[in-house]
Amino acid sequence: MFNVRIITKYTFQMGLLITSNRLDMLKLMDADDNKSKRLVSLMKKRGFIQPAFELYGGVAGLYDYGPLGGRLRRNVISKWLNHWISLGNIVEIDSPTITPEPVLKASGHIGAFNDYASECKSCNSIFRTDHLLEGYHNNPDALDNIALDNELLKNKIPCPSCNKSEWLPSEPLNLMFSTIIGANKGGRKAFMRPETAQGMFLQFPSIYRHFRGKLPFGAVQVGKGYRNEISPRQGMIRLREFNMAELEYFIDPEKDINYNLDLWDDVQIKLVPDPGKDELTEKRYTIYNAVKEGVVRDQTVGWFMIKTFELMLELGINNEYIRFRQHEQDEMAHYATDCWDLEIYGSYGWIECVGIANRGCYDLKAHQNVTKSNELKAWRDFENELEIEKYVCSPIQSIVGPRFKEKSKLISDHLEKLDASKINFPFIINIGGEEISIEENMVEIKKVNSIERGEWFTPHVVEPAFGIDRIIWHILEHSFTETSKENDDYYTILKLRNKICPIDFSVYPLFEKDGLDKIALKIIDSIREIDGINVNYDGTKSIGRRYARGDEIGVPYAITIDHQTIDDNTVTLRDRDSQEQKRMSIEELLLFISKY
Amino acid sequence: MFNVRIITKYTFQMGLLITSNRLDMLKLMDADDNKSKRLVSLMKKRGFIQPAFELYGGVAGLYDYGPLGGRLRRNVISKWLNHWISLGNIVEIDSPTITPEPVLKASGHIGAFNDYASECKSCNSIFRTDHLLEGYHNNPDALDNIALDNELLKNKIPCPSCNKSEWLPSEPLNLMFSTIIGANKGGRKAFMRPETAQGMFLQFPSIYRHFRGKLPFGAVQVGKGYRNEISPRQGMIRLREFNMAELEYFIDPEKDINYNLDLWDDVQIKLVPDPGKDELTEKRYTIYNAVKEGVVRDQTVGWFMIKTFELMLELGINNEYIRFRQHEQDEMAHYATDCWDLEIYGSYGWIECVGIANRGCYDLKAHQNVTKSNELKAWRDFENELEIEKYVCSPIQSIVGPRFKEKSKLISDHLEKLDASKINFPFIINIGGEEISIEENMVEIKKVNSIERGEWFTPHVVEPAFGIDRIIWHILEHSFTETSKENDDYYTILKLRNKICPIDFSVYPLFEKDGLDKIALKIIDSIREIDGINVNYDGTKSIGRRYARGDEIGVPYAITIDHQTIDDNTVTLRDRDSQEQKRMSIEELLLFISKY
DSSP states (O other): OOOOOOOOHHHHHHHHHHHHTHHHHHHHHHTOHHHHHHHHHHHHHTTSEEETTGGGTOOTTOEEEOTTHHHHHHHHHHHHHHHHHTTSSEEEOBOOSEEEHHHHHHTTHHHHSEEEEEEBTTTOOEEEHHHHTBTTBSOGGGOOHHHHHHHHHHTTOOOTTTOOOOBOOOEEEEOSOEEEESSSTTOEEEEEOSOSHHHHHHTHHHHHHHTTTOSSEEEEEEEEEEOOOSSOOTGGGSOSEEEEEEEEEEEOTTSOOOOOGGGGTTOOEEEEOOOTTSOOOOEEEOHHHHHHTTSSOOHHHHHHHHHHHHHHHHHTOOGGGEEEEEOOTTTSOTTOSEEEEEEEEETTEEEEEEEEEEEETHHHHHHHHHHOOSTTOEEEEEEEEEEEEEEEEEEOHHHHHHHHGGGHHHHHHHHHTSOGGGOOSSEEEEETTEEEEEOGGGEEEEEEEEEEEEEEEOOEEEEEEEEHHHHHHHHHHHHEEEEEEETTEEEEEEOOOTTTSSOSEEEEESSSOTTHHHHHHHHHHHHHTSTTOOEEEOOSSOHHHHHHHHHTTTOSEEEEEOHHHHHHOEEEEEETTTOOEEEEEHHHHHHHHHTO | OOOOOOOOHHHHHHHHHHHHTHHHHHIIIIIOHHHHHHHHHHHHHTTSEEETTGGGTOOTTOEEEOTTHHHHHHHHHHHHHHHHHTTSSEEEOBOOSEEEHHHHHHTTHHHHSEEEEEEBTTTOOEEEHHHHTBTTBSOGGGOOHHHHHHHHHHTTOOOTTTOOOOBOOOEEEEOSOEEEESSSTTOEEEEEOSOSHHHHHHTHHHHHHHTTTOSSEEEEEEEEEEOOOSSOOTGGGSOSEEEEEEEEEEEOTTSOOOOOGGGGTTOOEEEEOOOTTSOOOOEEEOHHHHHHTTSSOOHHHHHHHHHHHHHHHHHTOOGGGEEEEEOOTTTSOTTOSEEEEEEEEETTEEEEEEEEEEEETHHHHHHHHHHOOSTTOEEEEEEEEEEEEEEEEEEOHHHHHHHHGGGHHHHHHHHHTSOGGGOOSSEEEEETTEEEEEOGGGEEEEEEEEEEEEEEEOOEEEEEEEEHHHHHHHHHHHHEEEEEEETTEEEEEEOOOTTTSSOSEEEEESSSOTTHHHHHHHHHHHHHTSTTOOEEEOOSSOHHHHHHHHHHTTOSEEEEEOHHHHHHSEEEEEETTTOOEEEEEHHHHHHHHHTO
């Protein structure tokens, strides 16, 4: 594992820089409700994101990434993957989205992965019960069905459709999409996965082999997850099919790992620790102190918190709009020992975008219990070898041989592996389906000394799970900047970070004639030879209009070709954010781009 | 669009080089049935690919990519994306996998995307009818249910389960996974998409806007596709959930595009043209001649064939094992004008891995017909403006005004847009849901001259569709090389191409002591600073064992640190394929890697 700090002074200062404008930005995002409407409209007009299947009237909770959004999504995922894989002990895997029922029964998703729904007695509309209680109860998520029904009654909650308040008892609602594998007769029940994690737990044997048993190590998976919401609202925040990115980090709970958390001693993060019964309060900590003071209960969790914070800054999330909120005891899954949500602030308020949880050995144990597999364990060497006294059965061959003939070898092998301290004669063993009774005269009990070098144990798992669409939404919100206003139109700059933006460079010939367009295309050809750069050409309308078109989709640099280019091989490079222009030779330009 | 040839002399010579060993390789792949078993076992042991959910007994047709396979998959997808996006007029989009029923009804997937299944009268087992006829009929895929039933009868096909031959009439079987969006009561029927293409057709308006209406342009999408096979066999070839990569290229069928096909005049590809009723024969062509002679009927299809061929070589497919087979008339979808499958040869025989089809305007028209949307069209300027005589309705305001009052403006606007040459009085128009009768005295018919600058038309689509898993399988088969054989064990080298291989460099300290391991880790740190390089560390067992472990997973270069490194800062670099070793300074090494 290569535990280096990748948060650079530059990254962090960018964050601090934004901080000084904090009030302005808050104002822009909160006070003006139409701003997020203008963002949504820009996103659609320019092909970032839009509701899917709109020609067919749309389906709530399903979104498309368009010509620019598709590239943005890919860039965010690449950055995410690279952030974790470059640690050196983390690999990417991929498993199916279709998941057979027994897997999700074992994992607890069937039965537990339920919300409750209430049906109106009067008009038969169905609603999520916790949604009905919003504004009436602080944490309706955490209530069981009886408590939910009581709250409906106590608060006389009206039906949003018919306004009456007569509810049938709430019923659990499985939020997974179900389907059948194989021909319908005799097919097997399955679900679209609600998370990518189970596919990684089931691949544990393969990952363990890959790392030759050397913990800690991790696996990541990026792909679609599914949740059949009853009535999804909130745009990109609550989707029925979403882009997930999860990391499962397998550790030996008895081994301390030094994460050098003091590397980040100049970085303050905002925490909202579980207050018990008190009010939530936000406090700033260094991650080192948060772990030292026990606010963050687990140092691996703490390490993932700071690494995740770094990643968010790299992606272009404003550091002032990030906080970590600790799960309250009754909100946390019963097996988790500590759980923090990274929340990002935007037009929907504080939204959970990452969950970082210590899941203990819950998942691997759950699959062990059902499958009886021995492959979901790891080996731990003892610090010192142990000498242990054991009692073993030694078969008396002169009796066992004649009695069991060709089976006597199998029976002897079986007997030699038994722990003889727990035996009462006669006892039954099972050899190839046949029950065989072993009597006292067949074996001799011997005391032997044995050396134990280590033991098998079930690793614990720390899991950071990312909602990619929610993160992308907030990247867009935090980048969306409106400057001047003219005739009711704002001048819009999407201040996406370099390499996150869908287009890196735009090339504009002043006119599409006099050979300027050909020079532009030739420059584009040269830029395309530089790996990973996305460059586009725009030749129509005035240069001012083209700058504006580029600014509103976040192109960081515009390259303009004019008549002077023909004379002296120079172009102008315009910076999106400062709007400054610099004249340079084409060679200087290509050098600049190669370092981009 | 940047139509350059990216196939390099080097790439192609690599292909030719393999050709000279053709017979050897064919022998290795065909004659020795155990070779592909050894490949499957290696793939599982080293974490490339393996059946999914094995701990739960597995599910046919679902596969996992493991710690090495996950990276291989990502590399293949990146190469694929970059190959197309670098053309400059192609963008990546992403749409949901869950697809509401009306979309797939319009596209023809419900109703047509069926195979037939036959049920045994005696034991009630169900089989795909065309599978039952394998070996009895040349092309059972192309038969309808009556012909299929006749063939079953004629050939007295026995039931694979009970060996009797009594079949119920075959029934169409929808091979899509179905599910329900929303709460089950009142939910909407949906399917997991059988292809990614429909999502791209539905995004046509957004893509059209992005390219500001300038055809030709294309969109790509990489993601999961689903096909609920009855009884999938053949490993990675026939999956229920697969990785697809599709490209939809929108063109104006009336405009000739010059693809400079003569750029590839030194590249011969093998074609198997539709022979009509004759035997299949394989012929070599340049793509230029194949299009000129009309063997390939469409030049856009021809261009995608050669660009796809280039891509296959780049990915490491052996050029001798690639051929293009033209669809026979009765095998081709009725709307397609030309269709070629790129087939790759391996242990399953010749397998379709890419389909390149001219789909005409079928798909966009199908969605227009159902949604009545005008947004699925493109604008075409006439070469010369047309002056046209038209008859229009001119409302007589003195009658319309008093009669319809506040509605008269809407009614007048509506009337002015009508083609008056087709009107019979009285007629009904619909204004805001209300039916209004227009009588002869309300309007005057006028003849006007109008200038028409162009027209709206439905673009045609050429679609190359790639089965990523099948391609990956053949990359592995073509790379899998067994050299010497010792004690029943082959020495295995997986000759994956650079940047396709999951691990680019391995670093081996001769011993994990004397500081050699620390130097190794330091070198790894420096290598990690070079973008996109995946380097790993291996410190256990003998150097020979480590070379072998690296060779069998296709690591192109091994870097060994020994005691001389401490003295003079040099390391050895070993080439996987030649097994040659070269001593060089760490600086030279890093320079070499930065150019990798």
